[in-house]
Amino acid sequence: MKNKQQWIWLHQDYPKFHYNIHKLLPKVTQIAQNIGQVKALISLLDTDSQNTIKVDLYTNEIVSTSAIEGEKLSRESVRSSIRKKLDSPFDTVHDKSTDHTDALADILMDTLLNAAPLELERLHKWHIALLSHTPSNFNKVKLGEFRDYDDMQIVSGPIGKEKVHYVGLPHGRISEDIKSFIEYINNSKDDMYIKSAVAHLWFVTIHPYDDGNGRIARIISDYIVSQSFGLEYKYFSISTAIASDRKNYYEKLEMSQNLTDNPSLDCTSWIAWYLDRFNDSLQETLNSIDKVMSKTKFWDKVRHVTLNQRQIKVLSKLLEYNAGEFQGSLTTKKYVAITKTSLATAKRDMQELLKYGCLYQIEGTQGRNIKYDLLYE
Numbered sequence: 001m002k003n004k005q006q007w008i009w010l011h012q013d014y015p016k017f018h019y020n021i022h023k024l025l026p027k028v029t030q031i032a033q034n035i036g037q038v039k040a041l042i043s044l045l046d047t048d049s050q051n052t053i054k055v056d057l058y059t060n061e062i063v064s065t066s067a068i069e070g071e072k073l074s075r076e077s078v079r080s081s082i083r084k085k086l087d088s089p090f091d092t093v094h095d096k097s098t099d100h101t102d103a104l105a106d107i108l109m110d111t112l113l114n115a116a117p118l119e120l121e122r123l124h125k126w127h128i129a130l131l132s133h134t135p136s137n138f139n140k141v142k143l144g145e146f147r148d149y150d151d152m153q154i155v156s157g158p159i160g161k162e163k164v165h166y167v168g169l170p171h172g173r174i175s176e177d178i179k180s181f182i183e184y185i186n187n188s189k190d191d192m193y194i195k196s197a198v199a200h201l202w203f204v205t206i207h208p209y210d211d212g213n214g215r216i217a218r219i220i221s222d223y224i225v226s227q228s229f230g231l232e233y234k235y236f237s238i239s240t241a242i243a244s245d246r247k248n249y250y251e252k253l254e255m256s257q258n259l260t261d262n263p264s265l266d267c268t269s270w271i272a273w274y275l276d277r278f279n280d281s282l283q284e285t286l287n288s289i290d291k292v293m294s295k296t297k298f299w300d301k302v303r304h305v306t307l308n309q310r311q312i313k314v315l316s317k318l319l320e321y322n323a324g325e326f327q328g329s330l331t332t333k334k335y336v337a338i339t340k341t342s343l344a345t346a347k348r349d350m351q352e353l354l355k356y357g358c359l360y361q362i363e364g365t366q367g368r369n370i371k372y373d374l375l376y377e
């Protein structure tokens, strides 16, 4: 597999990445504003609701960073591991955690709670924890050790027609470069969101391990920003936002890592994309908070009404899925399916819900296609 590309580690200035701060500042300001809003709204929620949002976000972070690599983790297993770590009320009978998901939750907690500066051993410990329980990697990948060969290629396409997207730093330069990298993370005065983006690009440029470089890069990025939030205020999942724009993730990295597209070691475009994803993740959190608040408000509104178990089940489901799969509407057919009741009972239940002001009929729907939604006000 030949390639004529020249990679950025051949640049005489490497690893001095440049960026245009003026283009990035508005995005950083936006992050600060979103974080301010998240903090203000979170403080209005009770501890249970705060915990629910946190468990969801941390579960998403672990599931998403693995999904980028194509590894499908059981959401329930990850959720169990996270709940154990957060000490949230936990039904041990239904504990679905595995050694693997416990190890991944351990890494996340370490990035969040261990404020010690980054050291080489810690990096290796993350690598071991990340891969030691993955059966597919058993015996293949050296754990907690850098690779000892060159030509670490990122390729795609069928055998014989592979496209080389990038080739990592020659192995003889890894130790020295990792030292500068760690020094940058611990001591640079760069804005922390920008630092998080630069470190991500830098780490996948070195590509020091046999495998797991993308996941470790995302852990490092998370570590850099999580430190200043701690368990009390870490309400974001960057990997979820990256996973939802994976094509551009790879493209932005690729464009930044070769000298044809990037002759001057300028990573403004990569950082800008990364900061946008950060803002997306905060927006997601704001949406989740909004959902929780609406839910609380709704139950508060109907607390004087006596509802039967079927009605409570359907309303809970609607509140759960209102922004997603449920697509904000209820039909008699769906009511029957959820409650497994007769059509006549479903119709009677729904009439009551309309009378109590729990539901309203969506305008323009009629006959067999009548649709209902929750009435919040």
Ligand SMILES: Nc1ncnc2c1ncn2[C@@H]1O[C@H](COP(=O)(O)OP(=O)(O)OP(=O)(O)O)[C@@H](O)[C@H]1O
Pocket (backbone or CB within 6 Å): 065, 066, 068, 069, 070, 154, 165, 166, 204, 209, 210, 211, 212, 213, 214, 215, 216, 217, 250, 251, 253, 254, 255, 257
């Ligand atoms: N086209 C590309 N150009 C440059 N870098 C890329 C490209 N595609 C992927 N990468 C980077 O390399 C990482 C993959 O490297 P590696 O397989 O060692 O990591 P991984 O953690 O096992 O996988 P993944 O990051 O996909 O979860 C990607 O996550 C990304 O950070």
